[in-house]
Amino acid sequence: xxxxxxxxxxxxxxxxxxxxxxxxxxxxxxxxxxxxxxxxxxxxxxxxxxxxxxxxxxxxxxxxxxxxxxxxxxxxxxxxxxxxxxxxxxxxxxxxxxxxxxxxxxxxxxxxxxxx
Numbered sequence: 001x002x003x004x005x006x007x008x009x010x011x012x013x014x015x016x017x018x019x020x021x022x023x024x025x026x027x028x029x030x031x032x033x034x035x036x037x038x039x040x041x042x043x044x045x046x047x048x049x050x051x052x053x054x055x056x057x058x059x060x061x062x063x064x065x066x067x068x069x070x071x072x073x074x075x076x077x078x079x080x081x082x083x084x085x086x087x088x089x090x091x092x093x094x095x096x097x098x099x100x101x102x103x104x105x106x107x108x109x110x111x112x113x114x115x116x
Contacts (some may be wrong), residue, residue, distance in 0.1 A: 002102060009035040009048070009093040009106035022111040029085065031113075033077045035093050035106060040073040046093050048077045053088040062089075086115035 012032045014022035024031065033048060046067050051059035062082065067075040079091070089111050097103040 003039075003100075004102040005041065005095055005104045006038045007035065007046070007093050007095050007104045007106040008037075009033055009091060009109050011091070011109055011111055014111055020110070022109065024111060024113045026086065026114050026116050028081065028113050030078050030080045031089075031111065033079065033091060033093075033109075034074065036072070036074040037069055037095050037104075038073060039101075041095070041098070041101070042069050042071050042073055044069050044095065044098060046075050046095055048075075048079075049092050049094065050079050051090045052082070053090070059090055081113060086113050088112050 010033065011022050012034060014024040016022050037046060046069060048065045048067060050062050052062055053059055063079065065077050067077055069075055091109045093106040095104045
């Protein structure tokens with residue numbers, strides 16, 4: 001078919017700033033993400049990639065988690081923060097190409113966990 005699906009990814013529990021960056025307080029030890037793929041692709045795999053910003057401004061990949069889409073085409077993922085949890089992070093969900101749809105990814109989600 002060659003249609004590119006729509007992939008969403010949203011962190012829960014943080015406050016979204018006017019700049020589109022989600023902010024979490026210093027007590028946060030994990031961030032839960034929810035998302036979906038449209039049109040519906042139950043049973044397919046979505047990869048959630050989480051990166052952390054380094055001091056030089058580049059990002060280092062921390063994890064790539066694979067989740068199976070449920071009957072509603074949705075997925076959930078809980079990201080456990082590393083020992084030094086504070087900092088700036090980025091997450092992206094990716095749907096792999098299949099027999100009738102192109103690959104697609106969500107918009108990037110930037111989030112900050114404060115140290116204090």
